[in-house]
Amino acid sequence: MSQSAAYRDDVMLRRIRATAAILRGTRMTKVLSPAQVAGHLGGWLPYGFCYRSCDIAHLHDPRELSQLCTDGAGEATEVAYALRWRAVDPIDYEVPASPAQPGLALLPAHSRVGAMVLGTGFTPSADDLVPEYVTAGFADLPMPANAQLIAYAPGGEEIILYTYQPEQHGWLRLAGPRWRSLLDNLPGVTPDREYVPCTSPGSSKLVGRIKDKEYEAVADPPEEFRVRALTRAARYPVSTLSRRAEQALWRNTPCWVLQRDDSWARLRLVRPDGDGLAVTGARCYERGVYETWAPVGELTDHHIADIPYTL
Template sequence: MTVTREVDLEPLEPPLMAPLHRDLGWADVQRMSQSASHREDPALHRIRETAAVRRGTRMVKVLSAAQVAGHLGGWLPYGFCYRACDIEHLRRPEELALLRTDGAMDTEVGYALRWRAVDPVDYEIPGGAAQPGLAALPAHQRIGALVLGTGFTPSSDDLIPEYISAGFADLPLPANAQLLGYSSAGEEVVLYTYQPEQHGWLRLAGPKWRRLLEGLPGITPDREYVPCTDAPTAQLVGRINEHEYQAVADPPEEFRVRALTRAARYPVQTLSRRAEQALWRGTVCWVLQRDERWARLRLLRPDAESLAVTGARCYERGVYEAWAPLGELQDHHIMDLAYDLPPAPARL
């Protein structure tokens, strides 16, 4: 017998499924998901593999008020996240606090960022084959809940598959991403929606929900449009014939040139995620920020050895960053990760 959770499912969000029988009940599966001894259990792996990310799958990252302000300023999605369908039942701030990455547990208001996945290649299972070192990090070197390595988040009641952005990379924001607020009564409110051509956020919350915005540091609740001030650390680029353009993704089907006028928003023929990467002290890192002397780096594969070598500090769950002299960077280059798009009509 295969059991699925009863939620309103989108076709782009296949349900988490478990083949239950007399010797394997739902409580047994949940208990296995919370035990490091079951990391290599084939039955648990098969269950985890049913929670697939597809192009257009709604992804969610639970935020603190400070993180919301950061995203309004231009932060991109990165780090730990979840499929929206897997946490649809968690609506109250105290329930969402379990999934926060900053380690805090204040529960007066809940916040989240929701967007659609551009491609499954952008997501990995924390503690899995791509990130084996996360689950071995001791408590004094991490913030937030421990990484079990089973592919599920720590919980005494729920079975929630967790993801990270691949290599803890910043992911460019797709069109119509949303910043959400959750009231103490469990009401979900769309606070802002992302406008990619303007690189800013349009406020949607009316006067009734203005109280959800009052705790955001540095943000005026009455402001209807908030332009991003930070330069993006990753961007989408597309090509039409031999020409390259900044691109916008509106998954699952629309990938276009970034242009203020609608008439110029042509579909691109290819799409890539572009970011800076470098090697520092033998450790592969993303280059998030740099000037003439220093660079801010984020580790792609944090483990005990790389933390000891780089002295990287944990800023939120799984995210380790450090400042390095620019002259010490090796193999400093621009990396393009190409996505596999369906053919777009060619333009002359």
């Protein structure tokens, strides 16, 4: 049933799928290509298709894991890479099916990258039952503290390559000389660097309040949410927390504004469907992620959106 589009709206299958819940602090994993690893080292944030780490914990072989990669290569490789982080809140994730993403599974094959989206809430697989998620509206999520970039070597051994340091907005290398060959595969990455600062600021961030003052915040789920500060003494806990990002409509299509200058904006579709692709000309860059460029002057309802969390 999980592998058949005929059961997309089946009540029993939806009830089964609903038991795969994300809680605050749930470990999430996104399988990456080497180019995507380099992108995250440069400042990319978690976005798009991902999995609960517990649901793919039995998949250690790189050839099996590479089938879950979202960039469309779909090749069985000797080494697999992944980003692993802890969920800040369940509202940051949704099932890539109706009602959250009604048009995703109906997109034609020629406009798709990677494995097809079945619309049942499970990833295509002949051997495993793996529930899949997307970040809510395909949004960029702020990187939580202590997120990890990991590799799976031949034989299934897991190696932590880098860990994220939010105060410095960069990655600390943990892999030693033995694993240099795993870093040599990453385009544009210098394996000898012990610390890699992110060059991109990211399109979303966390903000929190202490009394009446607002601060940029850091999430260390499940319990710690604090002011972003270089000195440990200044990392006070915040009393409120929200995710802040830029949104707009272009040709009546809801989009995230990922970057912009005075003339042009890079947009990502919130709910990809056939009509949205037709009017925007958005292109699929990885599984489920459709982006395009638009003149800033044509954007409507252009605003900063705050998505509040309940602490």
